[in-house]
Amino acid sequence: MKSQKAWWITAAAATAILVGGVAAAGVAYDRAYGDLEHEPAFELAEPEELMEPVDPVALDQAARDRLAAGLQGVAGDAELGRFGAIVTDAASGETVWSVEPDTALRPASSTKVLTAAAAVAELGAEDRITTAVYRGDNPGQIVLKATGDVWLNADSLDELAAAVRASGTPVEEVAVDVSAWSGERILAGWDPVDVDAGFVAPLDPVMINGARIDATEGDVPRSHTPAADVAAALAARLDAQPAAEPTAATVPAGAEKIAEVDSPTLGERIDAMMLDSDNVMAEAIGREVALARGETGDAAGATKATLDVLAERGFDTTGTDIHDNSGLSVDNRITPRLLDQVLHYAATDTELRPLLTALPVGGASGTLAERYGDLPGRGWVRAKTGTLDQTSALAGVVTSENGHQFTFAFISNDVDVLAARAGADRLASLLREA
Structure with a gap:
């Protein structure tokens, strides 16, 4: 305690000397240059409007x-x-x-x-997709409820993991509930080879960067196990393990929600889909509309x-x-x-x-x-x-x-x-x- 007090007194004295020196320098500069005159500060005029929206003109x-x-x-x-x-x-x-x-x-x-x-x-x-995490049936298990967000990325997974930690829930195992979507994961008329070519991915209702492998955009090879990859990525952030069958779980009835993260807005997601003609995003958006209307996913x-x-x-x-x-x-x-x-x-x-x-x-x-x-x-x-x-x-x-x-x-x-x-x-x- 005495050594800490001595350190504090020494630091305070040094700070006082520094502040005093700066103040003295300020006074000296003020005396030397205080009488200088200068022109008024430059003011930038408001720019002229270069473009004005106009109504289209009809052809005669x-x-x-x-x-x-x-x-x-x-x-x-x-x-x-x-x-x-x-x-x-x-x-x-x-x-x-x-x-x-x-x-x-x-x-x-x-x-x-x-x-x-x-x-x-x-x-x-402005619509967004919410991905939530719930307590599972087994002690130490959490279940991510996949609802169609194929735009998850490192930042959103970090946010989700932080929220799980903040809940105080002990986590040993991470699983994913993929029941929101149904039907074939590779649609009729699609070529499974296109997964490795980067044009499609098996249709799981949650993915990281559209299931791209080691990339965030472009036609690069995509994963054959998108939802399982999400379980593994979240588990790694929580020092846990993915479930043995990570996509076989369902959220228990009445389960406690402990974390959630939102997707980008629909407008932002459509921008990304249209720019590079992303097929995975298009299928996800179609199912989003279906579920909102009570249709099958x-x-x-x-x-x-x-x-x-x-x-x-x-x-x-x-x-x-x-x-x-x-x-x-x-x-x-x-x-x-x-x-x-x-x-x-x-x-x-x-x-x-x-x-x-x-x-x-x-x-x-x-x-x-x-x-x-x-x-x-x-x-x-x-x-x-x-x-x-x-x-x-x-x-x-x-x-x-x-x-x-x-x-x-x-x-x-x-x-x-x-x-x-x-x-x-x-x-x-x-x-x-x-």
Whole structure:
């Protein structure tokens, strides 16, 4: 105690000397420079408004006819295969040009336009998924209730582990309840090889970074055991062990909740899904809508919920038949008109506006980053792509040089994909010049 007191007295004296020295220096500087004069502080003027939002200008009939003729000419020269298309003037709602717009074609990942639209309409852009942890039946066991958050990451797992510790619950074993989702984990029409290629993962209702292995984004190999990986990661943070069969548990009736963590907002999750056309995220969002509507948490429930939401809001789903929410299924069929209707509504009503802001930009981001080159649509076309064997789709919005705004949907089947992409990009660029 005496040595501590002596240390404190010495430190206090040193601090007093330091403070006194600083004060003395301050007085000296004030005497030496106190009479200096200077100009008033520089004030930055308010910047002028560089851009003001404007309402799109409708095309007159003559301009509409010229644009339609130009689009027809480009389509005639391009290699578009079995082709369906529609272009709509956003200001008037009038169809500018179309080719077989009501023919249901294989849409590939443009299916995600419907998935995102139904989710925002049904749940709102601020919706979040809550993942909770409960006490298990056995002493020392906790059970994570998986409800669809495939966006878990290191930070959210750290947060969850900290909350478990704060609860004071002793933890020896971690399990996961995956009963929220049902049905096949690899859907009909999917290739299991695509798990290792990074395009899909077995559909468990909780994953870390979409089940990517040693990565947070991109088409990298994905885990074949996403939910079990979550149990292992949480257990490691708690100095515990994953259960012997980590996904065989269920949350006991009336169990005490001891921790929880929320996902990013739906708007943020749709941004991530659309940017790189993430199939796992699309399937998770589809099931989120299904569960919110009381449907089954499988592909059938998710696709039914998606189309039901759209039909209830007046969209024409005639001829549309989808078997997944990502567009990987070769059996999906969607009409260009339905895609365009959804995009036109998003362009003219704030309810679905998050759908537009999530679309990749030509020559700049996501799946459109490497497209458009020197075409006029570069930086102006916002669209969702779609690619499968012999299938190419592009659906989005363009603002023209003259203040017109267009929504469009182009689908090519039975075609060389690169040739069809080039043709679609030329068509969308012509809209930019209108």
